[in-house]
Amino acid sequence: MQDIPYAHAFLSSGCCPDELAGLLFQVALLSRIHHRNLVTFLGYSQQDGKNILVYEFMHNGTLKEHLRGGPNDVKITSWVKRLEIAEDAAKGIEYLHTGCSPTIIHRDVKSSNILLDKNMRAKVADFGLSKPAVDGSHVSSIVRGTVGYLDPEYYISQQLTEKSDIYSFGVILLELISGHEPISSDNFGLNCRNIVAWARSHIESGNIDAIIDASLDTGYDLQSVWKIAEVGIMCVKPKGAQRPTISEVLKEIQDAIAIEVQREAPQVQQLMSKRSMGSVSINTDNSVDLEQNASFDEMLMRPGLR
Template sequence: MKVVIFVIPFLFFCSSLLALPVDVKPDSPVVPNPVLPTEKDPVFPTPSGVMEAAQSPGDAAVKVVHHQDINKKILVALVVSSTLLGGLLLLLLCFWFYRVKKLKKSNKKTGQSSNAAKGVSLGPILDKLTSSKSTGKKGSIALIEYPLLVAATENFKEDNILGEGGLGCVYKAEFSDNFQAAVKRLHGKWQDSEREFQNEVNLLSKIQHQNIVSLLGYCIHSETQFLVYELMQNGSLESHLHGPSHGSTLTWHLRMKIALDVARALEYLHERCNPPVIHRDLKSSNILLDSNYNAKLSDFGLAVSGGNLNKKNIKLSGTLGYVAPEYLLDGKLTEKSDVFAFGVVLLELLIGRRPVEKISEGQCQSIVTWAMPQLTDRSKLPNIVDPVIRNTMDLKHLYQVAAVAVLCVQPEPSYRPLIIDVLHSFIPLVPLELGGSLRVA
């Protein structure tokens, strides 16, 4: 641009020179050239007054011819210099544009390098996710570059591991703007991991609910797949019930709120999704808690959609202790299979024991088998409640929760309630400030 500002005044100066008159009068007398046609009329006719003032016809002819030669030389010089100047100007402009373009590329690379080192803001990704899901578009999950995940997890540092499953680990990731997320790394060398990865991305790109964990993005690098979720600060329900705290962080009302949140998630999957979605792997480790102990259902790798299914078109999967008997024995999978698993989780919340416990060498006992005879006996029921919450609830509420649990774990699917009925039974047990309708004095 500076070059253009410099050249414009120069061109204006040159044009000014062209406008000046040219005096080519010779300093010494001109001797007539005998070759010139002095006896003929001048090349250009002149007024009679001028002819009279001239000393001789020969002098006028010499002057006219001399003017022509000089004007031609000046014209040629101006054309050549203008052409050279125009070429120089074009060359400088091309160089200027090249420098600007190169500088932009350099700044872009510098910015990307800085983001990879510090982390990347997921604000645009979150905006895209929200807008796409609100319009019901498929494939709204964002593709995240692998170097960004490496930087956010500090190269998958061991100190950032939040949990570990059968197909990989979950890492805490910190991006810029103090935004945190959870990154699940699935090892592609197992065929199951690739299938579950595709299934989860496909399902979570189409569903959104306050009690279902949001999938923010995914990444495929070599033979490894990555899923990026919203971070749930309080971890899994399993870690609270069976971890070092042994349930001490969960009061009676918080446990009822968690049960209500899970029921809401299942009600959305069973009743509002079209076609209905069966989670197929509901368990306490797949129920995550945020900073306010709001429960959200996660891990949809084994989930299926399409209504009733049978063992001919689906592989038997699930976690021992949570799998419904009709699915385990006959391969029959329905929404009632999720209701059975919900009943097992409810027993975990109520009693504080694991779904399956080892009682002797080579012999295990399920929580359903152990608790069923005592759940229906009101005199024995208070004694099997988790010691952390024992005697902290209204007995009427305790009996009601036990009755719901008994119905959910019935061996016959037709005897189990619909999840929407379970949902309505829990709303009066949860305080208003926790999302229910109970007014606590």
């Protein structure tokens, strides 16, 4: 499979009956999936002997790029923005799990399959491996997925359920906290290459600071980080039955966002009390200088106040 970033995905170069049937099934599946937090499927075509699925263009690339950073990628250092991305992605997966009949299991949830639009809102992408659940239970299939995100229970049993997506999403939550990739020989100390084992050991010992990305902007509420860490560890429990549903995960993410909103509330109240003054200077992570004629609505639109 060859990738064209964020817009196209080549399926295959052949056109045997089995491949054609698979393509038609995939097109039929994608055509009925519509949600604001899923990358929009535009259609398919055959060019130069290749079957191509075509998706909407996503201007800001992948979450993976914005967590690791690089020469051309701006690293997301706002904890609130990372929470918003987690919320968007969870809503997309929730639609697949609860809004589709039968349930759609993504099978390859990972940070490079969460894409960001021009407004930095997240959408889940790449349904090339998606499978409908059978009678709401499981699918027996050849194991597919990505090392580091792959559910160990699914790997052993070859029985795919929506809880396999939950495991993968839990890994993403740990990525959002730490900024680390799921598999590394350098980031997790001696005798540990996996983000799950590394994060679990620190979280269970109460040392949340050890896994927080040092590049995050200061000023976040540690309680919201704890909430995401705890639900992330629940998602990567060894047994699928022990893991939460995506709706339960989404609620925890939204509760973490509410904690951050509440933390910022006194700052907003301070602005309201000073709105009649000529200018306002506030010492926060993002300093704000407001002109004489700035309206309160304009104040709230400033990056440091969202």
